[in-house]
Amino acid sequence: MATPMIDPALFEQLKSKIETxxxxxxxxxxxxxxxxxxxxxxxxxxSRIHSTPRSKYPSLLGQVEEGIRKEIESVGKxxxxxxxxPYYKYNYKWTRMNQDxxxxxxxxxxxxxxxxxxxxxxxxxxxxxxxxxxVFQVPVNLKDQDAFHVTIExxxxxxxxxxxxxxxxxxxxxxLGDTAMAVQxxxxxxxxxxxxxxxxxxxxxxxxxxxxIKYAVKKVEDVVYDLSLxxxxxxxxxx
Amino acid sequence: xxxxxxxxQGNAKKHHGPKPAAAPKSxxxxxxxxxxxxxxxxxxxxxxxxxxxxxASRDVTALSKKIIFSLQRVRQIDASLPQDIQAExxxxxxxxxxxxASIAPEVQDIxxxxxxxxLFCLEELVEALxxxxxxxxxxxxxxxxxxxxxxxxxRQGAAPEDEVMADAGATPVPGPGEQAGQLAAEAxxxxxxxxxxxxxxxxxTGEMMRFATTTSALTGRMASxxxxxxxxxxxxDMHDLGxxxxxxxxxxxxxxxxxxxxxxxxxxxxxxxxxxxxxxTIRGSERPKGWIPDLTTDDQPNSP
Numbered sequence: 001m002a003t004p005m006i007d008p009a010l011f012e013q014l015k016s017k018i019e020t021x022x023x024x025x026x027x028x029x030x031x032x033x034x035x036x037x038x039x040x041x042x043x044x045x046x047s048r049i050h051s052t053p054r055s056k057y058p059s060l061l062g063q064v065e066e067g068i069r070k071e072i073e074s075v076g077k078x079x080x081x082x083x084x085x086p087y088y089k090y091n092y093k094w095t096r097m098n099q100d101x102x103x104x105x106x107x108x109x110x111x112x113x114x115x116x117x118x119x120x121x122x123x124x125x126x127x128x129x130x131x132x133x134x135v136f137q138v139p140v141n142l143k144d145q146d147a148f149h150v151t152i153e154x155x156x157x158x159x160x161x162x163x164x165x166x167x168x169x170x171x172x173x174x175x176l177g178d179t180a181m182a183v184q185x186x187x188x189x190x191x192x193x194x195x196x197x198x199x200x201x202x203x204x205x206x207x208x209x210x211x212x213i214k215y216a217v218k219k220v221e222d223v224v225y226d227l228s229l230x231x232x233x234x235x236x237x238x239x
Numbered sequence: 240x241x242x243x244x245x246x247x248q249g250n251a252k253k254h255h256g257p258k259p260a261a262a263p264k265s266x267x268x269x270x271x272x273x274x275x276x277x278x279x280x281x282x283x284x285x286x287x288x289x290x291x292x293x294x295a296s297r298d299v300t301a302l303s304k305k306i307i308f309s310l311q312r313v314r315q316i317d318a319s320l321p322q323d324i325q326a327e328x329x330x331x332x333x334x335x336x337x338x339x340a341s342i343a344p345e346v347q348d349i350x351x352x353x354x355x356x357x358l359f360c361l362e363e364l365v366e367a368l369x370x371x372x373x374x375x376x377x378x379x380x381x382x383x384x385x386x387x388x389x390x391x392x393x394r395q396g397a398a399p400e401d402e403v404m405a406d407a408g409a410t411p412v413p414g415p416g417e418q419a420g421q422l423a424a425e426a427x428x429x430x431x432x433x434x435x436x437x438x439x440x441x442x443x444t445g446e447m448m449r450f451a452t453t454t455s456a457l458t459g460r461m462a463s464x465x466x467x468x469x470x471x472x473x474x475x476d477m478h479d480l481g482x483x484x485x486x487x488x489x490x491x492x493x494x495x496x497x498x499x500x501x502x503x504x505x506x507x508x509x510x511x512x513x514x515x516x517x518x519x520t521i522r523g524s525e526r527p528k529g530w531i532p533d534l535t536t537d538d539q540p541n542s543p
Contacts (some may be wrong), residue, residue, distance in 0.1 A: 005378055005479040006479050006480065007379075007381060013381070014382075014433075061268070086351065111539070145348075146349035192271060
């Protein structure tokens with residue numbers, strides 16, 4: 001046969017496609033590197049919340065907001081870059097970071113940070129998926145358009161992150177003498193737990209993580225139990 | 240009817256088998272319940288879609304494997320497959336076409352990569368189609384042409400029953416993009432990704448190895464093209480294919496386990512075939528020319 005088994009052009013095409021893919025991956029990694037740093041820094045700042053009395057929250061949250069601003073900037077770059085490619089082709093690279101970034105925002109707002117002129121921060125405020133999208137200035141739950149966005153799974157997983165973090169805070173706030181905080185966290189976590197039970201979960205990562213919420217509930221209930229035994233629950237919050 | 244499992248004392252175990260259709264949970268309603276209900280509906284739609292795609296995908300995989308088995312009964316590289324085998328291949332392809340058409344609307348745009356993992360059938364289909372193409376033309380079909388074939392399959396499956404069944408198995412297709420508009424332009428199609436193609440071609444080497452082994456055992460000569468003084472044999476083709484993959488940069492930047500594994504399996508196939516080539520060269524002449532073992536004559540209707 002005159003024709004060769006493999007057309008030389010076929011090799012060249014495959015080679016250049018793989019090379020382009022690899023290059024894209026590397027560029028993406030650079031953007032993600034920055035994002036990762038900002039997230040790690042913000043999370044690090046947040047670890048101080050466990051030793052910060054509530055009166056000092058505003059200054060700590062102010063610093064956290066600074067970190068979040070950098071996260072938002074990085075996510076913006078990521079969004080711009082990633083939207084050139086099929087979203088789910090590379091999304092495994094950043095979905096974990098997205099979750100972490102979202103959870104810093106969720107935690108910050110829940111603790112009363114990120115207030116605006118129109119809406120001052122308030123303790124116990126939970127941002128919805130759409131509001132998270134507004135914070136990051138990216139779309140959410142895109143179905144008809146192949147571009148960067150925040151997925152439902154990322155939002156829910158971020159929510160589970162803050163449940164863990166808050167259950168720890170419940171304990172530490174009691175140590176700092178802030179029993180009202182523990183009680184409020186307890187009721188929030190219980191509500192979320194009930195919320196997660198509304199979902200029909202499949203055997204995937206979400207299911208695994210949701211299963212962990214019950215331990216957070218248990219942990220916080222134990223704290224509240226200890227408080228109530230000793231009559232330490234503030235009258236207003238105990239209703 | 241669903242069975243149930245028993246524990247070691249023989250009592251029926253609870254919580255096994257498919258759960259009864261989600262009994263409404265009596266959850267306490269709170270401020271977040273509506274939000275979770277909304278997200279639940281979205282997630283359910285996603286899970287259902289993934290299940291549907293997965294089911295169709297499993298069927299396509301099984302059908303593709305059957306096509307490959309049929310093709311392994313071919314004994315020579317020839318522009319047309321033996322009629323009975325071609326008929327088998329065509330009927331399987333028609334079934335595949337329907338399945339592909341049924342899930343095509345679910346894997347458009349953003350959902351193509353979202354459900355990539357559920358679409359593992361495409362790799363298998365690529366393997367079957369490239370193998371069929373090789374047996375007919377002794378060449379490797381490129382990704383654009385193959386994508387065209389798969390797209391046409393999805394279109395055929397979507398077309399009304401009677402006008403279906405053009406020759407899908409025949410891979411000589413006009414350039415990508417042409418002809419497409421004529422069938423059912425608006426019917427959604429399924430695209431082949433680079434991974435589907437490459438991994439399918441990796442697996443093609445295994446099929447070629449099997450084909451080379453059976454044909455050389457049964458016909459006493461290496462499979463090769465016809466009608467020339469020195470036709471190219473499958474040994475050379477395997478070497479070509481082997482070099483193709485050895486020379487390609489690793490997709491996914493070198494940490495790709497699937498790639499590594501497939502590369503290793505491919506190398507073994509190449510070496511098996513080159514051993515065959517050696518055996519044929521050194522010992523092939525000891526057999527009388529055209530000698531065929533008796534046992535094969537029954538199940539081996541010679542193609543025209």
